[in-house]
Amino acid sequence: MSHPQAAAEFLKNQAKAKWHDETLWFVRDKRDRISKTxxxxxxxxxxxxxxxxxxxxxxxxxxxxxxxxxxxxGIQVHWAKDAEEHNRIVLGIxxxxxxxxxxxxxxxxxxxxxxxxYLETNGIEVVxxxxxxRIVQFLNQPPSxxxxxxxxxxxxxxxxxxxxxxxxxxxxxxxxxxTQAARIHLREKFLKAKVAITGVxxxxxxxxxxxxxxNEGNADMGVHLADVHIACMGIEKLIPRRSDLGVFxxxxxxxxxxxxxxNYNSHFRSPSPGKEIHLVLVDNxxxxxxxxxKFRNSLKCIRCGACMNTCPIYRRSGGxxxxxxxxxxxxxxxxxxxxxxxxxxxxxxSTLCGSCSDVCPVKINIHEQLYEWRQEITKTHGELGKxxxxxxxxxxxxxxxxxxxxxNLMRSALKNLPKSLIYHPINSWGKGRxxxxxxxxxxxxxxxRNRS
Amino acid sequence: xxxxxxxxxxxxxxxxxxxxxxEVPSFGIKRDMVKDFTTSLIGNKAEVMDSSAFEFWLxxxxxxxxxxxxxxxxxxxxxxxxxDPHDLENLELAILEGQFGVAENGAIWLDDNxxxxxxxxxxxxxxxxxxxxxxxxxxxxxxxxxxxxxxSGFGLFIAGPxxxxxxxxxxxxxxxxxxxxxxVLV
Numbered sequence: 001m002s003h004p005q006a007a008a009e010f011l012k013n014q015a016k017a018k019w020h021d022e023t024l025w026f027v028r029d030k031r032d033r034i035s036k037t038x039x040x041x042x043x044x045x046x047x048x049x050x051x052x053x054x055x056x057x058x059x060x061x062x063x064x065x066x067x068x069x070x071x072x073x074g075i076q077v078h079w080a081k082d083a084e085e086h087n088r089i090v091l092g093i094x095x096x097x098x099x100x101x102x103x104x105x106x107x108x109x110x111x112x113x114x115x116x117x118y119l120e121t122n123g124i125e126v127v128x129x130x131x132x133x134r135i136v137q138f139l140n141q142p143p144s145x146x147x148x149x150x151x152x153x154x155x156x157x158x159x160x161x162x163x164x165x166x167x168x169x170x171x172x173x174x175x176x177x178x179t180q181a182a183r184i185h186l187r188e189k190f191l192k193a194k195v196a197i198t199g200v201x202x203x204x205x206x207x208x209x210x211x212x213x214x215n216e217g218n219a220d221m222g223v224h225l226a227d228v229h230i231a232c233m234g235i236e237k238l239i240p241r242r243s244d245l246g247v248f249x250x251x252x253x254x255x256x257x258x259x260x261x262x263n264y265n266s267h268f269r270s271p272s273p274g275k276e277i278h279l280v281l282v283d284n285x286x287x288x289x290x291x292x293x294k295f296r297n298s299l300k301c302i303r304c305g306a307c308m309n310t311c312p313i314y315r316r317s318g319g320x321x322x323x324x325x326x327x328x329x330x331x332x333x334x335x336x337x338x339x340x341x342x343x344x345x346x347x348x349x350s351t352l353c354g355s356c357s358d359v360c361p362v363k364i365n366i367h368e369q370l371y372e373w374r375q376e377i378t379k380t381h382g383e384l385g386k387x388x389x390x391x392x393x394x395x396x397x398x399x400x401x402x403x404x405x406x407x408n409l410m411r412s413a414l415k416n417l418p419k420s421l422i423y424h425p426i427n428s429w430g431k432g433r434x435x436x437x438x439x440x441x442x443x444x445x446x447x448x449r450n451r452s
Numbered sequence: 453x454x455x456x457x458x459x460x461x462x463x464x465x466x467x468x469x470x471x472x473x474x475e476v477p478s479f480g481i482k483r484d485m486v487k488d489f490t491t492s493l494i495g496n497k498a499e500v501m502d503s504s505a506f507e508f509w510l511x512x513x514x515x516x517x518x519x520x521x522x523x524x525x526x527x528x529x530x531x532x533x534x535x536d537p538h539d540l541e542n543l544e545l546a547i548l549e550g551q552f553g554v555a556e557n558g559a560i561w562l563d564d565n566x567x568x569x570x571x572x573x574x575x576x577x578x579x580x581x582x583x584x585x586x587x588x589x590x591x592x593x594x595x596x597x598x599x600x601x602x603x604s605g606f607g608l609f610i611a612g613p614x615x616x617x618x619x620x621x622x623x624x625x626x627x628x629x630x631x632x633x634x635x636v637l638v
Binding site: 023027039040047050051053056058059060064067079080085129131132148149150151154155178179180182183186187190191207215218224225235240242244245249257259260261263264267268270271272281283287290291 | 454456459462466468472474479495537541556559591593603604608611614626629630
């Protein structure tokens with residue numbers, strides 16, 4: 001399904017779509033307010049952007065540095081060139097540990113690699129422990145937002161779901177009650193799991209440590225009770241120095257949810273005695289994106305979701321309309337790099353207003369890259385309808401006579417033809433828009449009458 | 453060729469100009485550290501108190517399954533430290549020391565030296581962190597300067613109780629970790 005088709009589906013429930021729009025705008029507003037309490041906010045954005053630019057310019061060096069230090073710390077490091085290898089590595093570790101059930105905290109990378117279905121086919125029970133992720137997992141859905149996975153659902157739906165899955169009271173929609181039920185349900189899973197999987201927010205080359213940020217504490221509940229911690233990390237998550245964390249932790253939560261910092265910011269450097277930490281470094285299209293000079297700096301993304309909260313299209317079309325793991329503006333510049341054909345409508349799902357670039361904490365020029373992708377996509381795939389009409393238009397504009405005749409024709413046609421013929425399915429521009437009222441006369445005719 | 457080599461080689465093949473790594477300033481502003489730290493923590497839904505208020509609360513709380521890693525409160529400790537952190541499942545209250553606090557966001561740093569088990573601040577139902585007033589820094593830059601190159605297997609900033617807003621963006625305290633955080637300034 002193309003983005004416009006999927007967006008139309010989302011908009012069918014108008015009340016919910018309005019709520020979605022307003023709620024995300026509220027989060028965007030919180031981000032604005034808290035960022036204005038930091039006088040050096042713009043300096044921090046510049047620093048974050050420069051640190052990431054630098055890291056990408058020496059990514060090979062920092063990866064080796066990171067690996068060397070992580071190994072010194074007793075972390076076992078694995079490399080995966082694609083999603084399939086990543087999944088195989090994770091399964092291999094689980095099989096070696098004879099592990100049949102795992103707990104997993106939020107990781108967009110494992111979503112991107114479709115780890116859950118892979119493990120499930122291989123007989124492993126996977127429990128997502130972030131509350132929002134557990135909710136969507138119960139529904140067999142992916143997250144619709146990278147920070148707020150269940151933002152497309154209303155509490156009534158969650159109440160019904162929990163009634164079915166967790167035997168909560170029918171009709172009790174109180175978020176505190178529902179969260180408490182999930183707490184009890186997930187605690188049992190935490191206490192039983194031998195292996196816990198997490199994502200990684202930042203990897204520090206200088207120390208070989210990595211940082212995981214949550215508000216719920218679910219990542220830590222999982223890993224500290226399990227014998228084995230598997231951390232899955234995209235190779236672009238590196239930063240050179242420990243002190244760089246000061247910049248990124250000041251930006252991340254403020255940009256994401258408008259809070260000063262996430263409540264738990266855990267720095268993993270070496271395993272507890274008798275336990276294991278495995279780190280899986282994943283490429284999966286990242287080196288290819290690094291090679292595309294125009295799109296390279298999309299790899300600076302720290303996955304805060306601010307561009308989604310601010311985007312007038314995302315807010316009004318929902319995360320699922322994008323059909324890609326990372327939705328919204330940043331997803332629309334990352335996903336075409338993975339599969340241009342599948343994601344060919346995404347760079348067009350934007351007004352190019354630039355709000356995404358304005359809020360991005362690492363200053364990715366998202367809207368400019370959206371525009372660049374449009375050029376690439378049109379070059380590669382073209383658009384039959386559009387190229388035909390462009391050729392036609394070019395012929396009309398070349399001949400004054402043709403221009404005059406077609407102008408007259410269009411003015412009377414738009415006035416006299418039935419609406420169904422003008423707003424026909426092929427005229428995608430006419431969907432949701434009214435054509436302007438047609439003037440009686442062309443400018444030339446008007447001029448002749450009034451000024452000559 | 454291993455995947456490691458394949459990934460590193462494909463990066464090396466990409467022509468990139470070296471971009472400079474900026475120095476990060478410490479962005480200090482003159483502030484009332486205790487006041488700002490307290491305001492930040494309250495914003496994060498934690499409570500802040502002094503030691504006498506804390507002891508009064510603790511005595512009247514009726515909590516029994518208490519563990520204190522802090523010598524000053526060892527007399528309240530009723531739980532002996534188990535070998536296996538799973539046995540902390542029913543712990544009601546953990547009293548731990550924080551190394552230092554950050555005024556701008558209420559974050560408190562602890563590492564393996566303060567943690568008898570890494571799971572403790574999460575698995576406990578309620579958490580108390582003792583932070584000396586003299587150990588406050590202004591912001592995260594100063595925090596990392598203070599941490600410096602110290603090497604601990606695990607370290608973390610805790611800034612509040614476990615929370616979530618995943619159901620219709622309604623804030624709920626007590627998701628998976630501690631349902632409350634009390635910070636005792638001494």
